[in-house]
Amino acid sequence: MIYREAGQFKTTYAADQAIFPILQDRIFVALAVVGAFVIPVRFANEYWLQAVLIPFLIYALAALGLNLLTGYAGQLSLGTGGFMAVGAYSAFKLASAFPALNIVLVFLLSGLVAALVGVVFGIPSLRIKGFYLAVATLAAQFFLIWLFNKVGWFVNYAPSGTITAPPRTVFGVMVTGPDAAAGARYVAALAFVAVFALIAKNLVRGRVGRSWMAIRDRDIAAEIIGVRPLRTKLLAFAISSFYCGIAGAELVFLYLGSAETLAFDINLSFLVLFMVIIGGLGSVLGSFLGAAFIVLVPIFLTNVPHTVGLNLPVALAKQIELMIFGGLILFFLIVEPHGLARLWQITKEKLRLWPFPH
């Protein structure tokens, strides 16, 4: 009833191919984006921005990147943490070597560096696939972390061995460094993720996305109809790593402020992969839903006992939290194996008919 496309006629091909062909979707997305820019900055406190929303946006960007590779191009990767580390460390090097360089440019350049590294480690994908490839990309993960840990040049020979976000401004507003307000960092992260989500959305419905999906669905058939697997797969690795690299740079510059290699360890790779699978493979929306699930649910579960006035020992609370979190993953997978995005789609279908059963 509320959500109906009846009466919306498409008179041009352009209208038919729009990203959001239904008017309600367009309104909803526009409202959501505007709301995301305005509401939290005005009303959320620092805890919300710093501990919940900023990590959510950064993880969403990383999940988006991995989803392009795994969900659309079908290449399972567990090197995400490594590629994010490349982004973070190159951003640090660039920012400290060229203090005058705009921080947005720094992020984009470090994304490019990550893309290059991604291409190198994507080469094995030409020979191997599936879980074999996933485990092979772990080589990237372990090697890159080892490298950043070992070579002092990456941290400017800092005695502490950590990288720190230097203070930088965009349009006169401090967005990185210890003095940057949480609101400013939030807006910066949101702007990045919004732009790149739009790019991703366009990418996957164009020629590139279609060739990725062709490779994913059946690579030999794709090759026969003229999709070059070498170029397509490596392009997927490059673009995915580009996204991950920017997310990694944001992780240090907008969220943590300073980091050691441990922040990019294997757990991060797994975490981002969980987001992609739980959210929905091959869905831009799914990346956001998955990131929300993995970031928000544990925080929610941590806060529940306090809210209802239950005073559990912290260890017990954490253990119960883990159990419930695991149970929820299973629960959602069993009710909808294709991820939260699919669940959303089903809800939309229901909304079209509501309140009438047929």
Place this chain on the structure above:
Amino acid sequence: MISKRFVVVAVALALALGPLASAVLAQGPSIFIPLLVYRTGPYAPSGIPNANGFQDYFNLLNERDGGINGVKIAVEECETQYDTKQGVECYERLKSKAVLINPYSTGITYQLIPKAPGDKVVVHSMGYGMTASADGRYFPWVFNFPMTYWSQASSFVKYVGAQEGGLEKLKGKKIVHIFHNSPYGKEANPTLETLAKAHGFELTLLAVDHPGQEQKATWLQVRRINPDWIYLSGWGVMNGVAVKEAAGIGYKMDRLVGNWWSGSESDVIPAGDGAKGYKSMTFHAPGAGFKVHQDVIKHVYDKGKGAAKKEALGEVYHNRGMINAMLNAEAIRTAMAKYNLKTAPTGEQVRWGFENLDLTEAQLDKLGMKGMIRPLKVSCENHEGNGLAAVQQWDGKQWKVVSDWIEPMRNVVRPKLEEAAVQEGGEKLKYAKRDCSKEK
């Protein structure tokens, strides 16, 4: 089917809206101290006794003295699993009420150092964290007394020198440093390298990758080098495995010396009898034989309020937790005396208290901790204080101190430390150098 969907939607909705209700706690007229603990996860064996030590000591103050100068202490634990991101979440949730924080993880410490001045929260990283922060001129809000990793490493070399019959006898001796391959593990390397040059011993650095369950290759190399001494900077499971491997290849255990995060009960238990003789550095005495322990039993455990089992009193990390809590409390007491407070002090006041902490022998005696830790004096320039190290040894049943208190080579460590402070504080964080003569 509809009901199933309904459940799904309900669960999804609950998850989406749930975080809106973040924790709200009643704020009383007490001193609020948040505790970042790790009672679960891979490092829980170290985290549990430590957290219990904190709880027991603060409980003791509340039960025996009614808090500090009559103001009760309120603690709230937050579980981090030793994970930096969870630690940041904890900090953000609790910082509005906090005046000081013990991060209890190197990673979390690095997160909090840039935030501390803005939030007016004192960061006390006792014997861990960023070594350079010992220079209080650059890092007014960060304290790492009683000692830093670098002082510790120099104390180790001094100890080895004493065992060999003088520092000059170190010439030509072989020392191996086995370290956790992370910024924490590498902390001791520059100091050891400097001292190797100065005293002519042969230093070999062997890294072990996280988490360190499999160290066969490292210990094969040790066998080939056949060093006179081994210094171990491990963490978590790596320690237990290292001790076990050392015993397995028949290395002389009393020449294997861990740093103070490698010498607890949980590190020697897996190796069983093989661990007998293993040594580690420490800055406080282990064991439950101090007066403060009797007080804890009387005022806390006999009332059924103990955080641990009674037998756990005196464990290395339990004692360390108590000492850390005591240092926090004494700094707050110093602040309250200066500002003549009958209520909870502010962040700035507590910072002054930390900076002007002067823990005398008499005060330690009064606290029941005489001999457990050395008197300590902190100053504006020196946030490391003048702590001393000691060496403890595992005799198969318990840890015992086997050395005198060792003065670190401050003349070697301090200049390097000041250099590092310029780099970490001045260049990276753009902090201005304070003029300490103007502080009062």
Place this chain on the structure above:
Amino acid sequence: MSVFQQVLIGPLKDIGSNPAFFGEVVIGGILAGMLYSLVALGFVLIFKASGVFNFAQGVMVLFAALTLVGLIERGAGVWVALAATALVMIVLAFAIERAVLRPLVNQPQIILFMATIGLNFFLEGFGEMLWGANVKKLDVGIPDRSFMAAGMQINQLELSAGGIAAILVVVLAIFFQKTRIGRALRAVADDHEAALSIGIPLKTIWVVVWSVAGLVAIVAGIMWGAKSGVQFSLSLIALKALPVLILGGFESVPGAIVGGLIIGVGEKIGEVYWGPLVGGAIENWFAYVLALAFLLIRPQGLFGEKIIERV
């Protein structure tokens, strides 16, 4: 000294100059490799029969070891505790089949993989809640001493662990090749539907295979627990098994064994002789690179079945 000399000649000369030590490195590698194989076996068994890449394998090892030690600490005899732990693992297999596998039958592999991640979180919390997070000592009654043989130092405990792992592998091989259930397992591994059509009960097979993997987890838990004590970190050893898996193939029991040995020996030699050139601690990624280099030549792994693709 040129780079070439440093990288190629130096370490080789080093090997030649002290063959006894080299032997020690190789033996150390073999023994460590057997332990990797043990963990890898758990993965292989489950992947073979149900196509599930079981992320929870590491936690199953931890859970088994925790249960065993917990029972012993509470006064149960060693054998009673072992039997009880075995029972617990079998019950766990039943529960997993009922709650996870059955509702997700016919789903893509990656979904099943994700389900085992949920399982992983659940077991992690459950095991810790049940038995506590403190480190526990596991004494298997074999003294941790070394003896000398032909100028090489060999550790008794590791030797026994390697021996037990070898026996287990032989038993499993016989089980798969010679018994009725074993044959059914192989049939299921080949083709689910065909196996069903000739009357092999798929659900029973799954329970059996997860139970066997649970039992392997007990053995792996004991062996690794004796090394490091039983504590949470035990669940991380799964990572050590992954390069073994890509090298040996996800579906091959002999692959897991030989792969484990190659990885074990390879990474030890790499770390001891080439590690110092770049500052050490290369073991972790070296194993992956070794496996990767191998994969580029044989994409299906050592003994993996060659998949012939047709359009």
